Amino acid sequence: MSTIILGIESSCDDTSAAVIKDGVLLSNVVASQAVHESYGGVVPELASRAHQQNIVPVVNEALKRANITKEELSAVAFTRGPGLMGSLLVGVSFAKGFARSLNIPMVDVNHLNGHVLAHFIKEKDEATEHPNFPFLCLLVSGGNSQIILVKAYNDMTVLGQTIDDAAGEAIDKCSKVMGLGYPGGPIIDRLARQGNPKAFAFNKPQIPGYDYSFSGLKTSFLYSLRDYLKEDPDFIEHHKNDLAASLEATVVDILMSKLRKVAKDYKIKEVAIAGGVSANNGLRNSFREHAEKYGWKIYIPKFSYTTDNAAMIAITGYYKYLDKDFCPMDLPAFSRVTM
């Protein structure tokens, strides 16, 4: 008998549902929320309201595209956290009601594990190469910057993580200071392509071990800009490409230097990247250069699986389902979860 998993993701500002049959992705529907753009960031209350409006049509569409009836489902997998509580509650409550009405098990998924296992999403008739265990995964998103040792589908250890801001958060905030739009990541990426990465130097953190810190960089960027603006009120307009390129290069350098250290200490050459910031061209280029220089075998996810999506929740749920790792009906949502 086939194993068919419905995955549900609602941790931030994307409502998503996906169907996976015997490990193969049949559908992945994502409804993004444009409502936050004018606020320069995600507004939690608006996000949870939009999830409420989107969840039923998104799930229906995912089942329709997969050509699966709800009675055929083996289990419902959902993001239990981390994320915004009001957003998570919509997905968690929906998953509970749906699973109970169908009398099928529920599988809770840590959103961060989902980002890592996005590397195992298999599309029909597609020969994608997946990482071999054990591998390292640099997970960089709007809310997280972590280096994870992945020993098996359900066995991951965080070796290093940010002690303050995430890489994506720092880029987004610097972009906001420059008066660019939201989210800043893709804008900085685009401007950086035409700029000089060595034009400006910003502070890099000096933290021992494998942890990251990005709040100092943010402050350094802000103070430098404030000084330059005193001399030239149009400084940003005149130098935005160079500012973007230098900021991006600093973030990439911070991220890669710790990853390099972990790879060396753990003697691991299978290395993956995941999360929204892994879409960044500067990071992807540096990752490829590292592969060449250090003999790493690298894995870069398909663009659509770098940002939040339910396909990664469904694939993680699928492997947990195979282990019969189900969750009780009274499991709450968790806004903060570690691995």
Ligand code: KG4
């Ligand atoms: O948090 P995340 O994995 O998922 C979603 O919320 O969908 O990704 C969002 C983060 C934001 O900080 C955004 O600015 C960043 O990923 N991002 C990028 C790029 N595309 C998205 N950062 C740098 N370069 C990009 N091309």
